[in-house]
Amino acid sequence: MTELPARRLLLVHAHPDDESITTGATMAKYAAEGAHVTLVTCTLGEEGEVIPDGLAHLAADRDDSLGAHRVGELAAAMKEVGVTDHRFLGGPGRYRDSGMMGVEQNDRPGAFWSADLDEAAAHLVAVIREVRPQVLVTYDPDGGYGHPDHIQAHRVAMRAADLAADPAFHADLGAPHTIDKIYWNRAPRSVVEERFRWMSGALRHSPFGTPAAVADVPGVTDDERITAEIDGRPYKAAKAAAMAAHVTQITVSGPLFILSNELAQPIFDVEYYELVRGEASAEGTARETDLFAGVERVTDMAEVTAQ
Numbered sequence: 001m002t003e004l005p006a007r008r009l010l011l012v013h014a015h016p017d018d019e020s021i022t023t024g025a026t027m028a029k030y031a032a033e034g035a036h037v038t039l040v041t042c043t044l045g046e047e048g049e050v051i052p053d054g055l056a057h058l059a060a061d062r063d064d065s066l067g068a069h070r071v072g073e074l075a076a077a078m079k080e081v082g083v084t085d086h087r088f089l090g091g092p093g094r095y096r097d098s099g100m101m102g103v104e105q106n107d108r109p110g111a112f113w114s115a116d117l118d119e120a121a122a123h124l125v126a127v128i129r130e131v132r133p134q135v136l137v138t139y140d141p142d143g144g145y146g147h148p149d150h151i152q153a154h155r156v157a158m159r160a161a162d163l164a165a166d167p168a169f170h171a172d173l174g175a176p177h178t179i180d181k182i183y184w185n186r187a188p189r190s191v192v193e194e195r196f197r198w199m200s201g202a203l204r205h206s207p208f209g210t211p212a213a214v215a216d217v218p219g220v221t222d223d224e225r226i227t228a229e230i231d232g233r234p235y236k237a238a239k240a241a242a243m244a245a246h247v248t249q250i251t252v253s254g255p256l257f258i259l260s261n262e263l264a265q266p267i268f269d270v271e272y273y274e275l276v277r278g279e280a281s282a283e284g285t286a287r288e289t290d291l292f293a294g295v296e297r298v299t300d301m302a303e304v305t306a307q
């Protein structure tokens with residue numbers, strides 16, 4: 001069995017660009033610190049709207065070649081944050097972007113939203129049993145903002161975490177592995193509100209006109225639910241560069257960005273999480289500042305090899 005770095009972090013996201021927007025600084029930090037960071041993206045984001053006019057032909061209702069293009073954007077983004085292990089669930093194109101909730105693409109054959117849960121989870125079980133992460137990051141049950149692929153990414157990640165630990169599930173996919181800590185990607189309401197107040201002034205110095213609303217930020221929740229905050233300020237530039245690499249989806253200007261709806265949002269360089277499985281190691285009501293805090297089994301591979 002090959003040796004893996006002591007700390008191993010797995011992130012499960014729905015489309016190329018989600019990883020950079022919501023967890024880019026966290027990924028950059030752990031990669032820089034020598035942890036093994038694995039990104040699993042569930043779809044190619046084929047249904048995304050395209051910002052640059054020159055690339056508009058890629059869209060699903062024209063050439064329908066956006067997915068292949070976004071594979072390249074994701075690779076460029078991962079270079080910016082120093083993550084070399086990035087994969088697509090079941091391989092590139094196995095699951096297709098389902099589009100927004102309620103559109104006919106939800107039911108299209110191959111759409112991630114209509115995927116069989118255990119079949120999709122089995123692809124992730126194979127990754128979990130291979131890289132043996134102590135920490136998993138994914139979305140809350142609403143997928144952060146109700147997008148079908150984000151909800152499905154949450155379901156698949158949670159299901160795969162259970163199945164990966166179950167010796168009775170697909171022994172052919174590798175030795176069982178239990179993930180120590182599972183976090184949902186979140187944003188504390190008071191911080192988001194404060195940043196939006198700040199942005200109303202910052203917009204004067206930016207090319208963007210209209211601000212987004214607090215509700216447009218994925219995962220906004222009550223402050224009390226946040227159990228961990230990762231200070232990504234040293235990785236602010238890397239995060240912004242990763243976001244900007246998603247050229248068809250994001251335009252970055254200084255500390256702000258827009259999606260295809262052209263509504264300005266602040267880039268968060270501190271990223272927030274809610275621990276939903278495992279022990280929080282911070283004292284009292286303090287937030288953890290390290291997703292691996294309290295994880296003891298950093299030499300898990302050695303145990304596995306010894307068996």
Ligand SMILES: [Zn+2]
Pocket residue numbers: 014015018147150
């Ligand atoms: Zn997404």
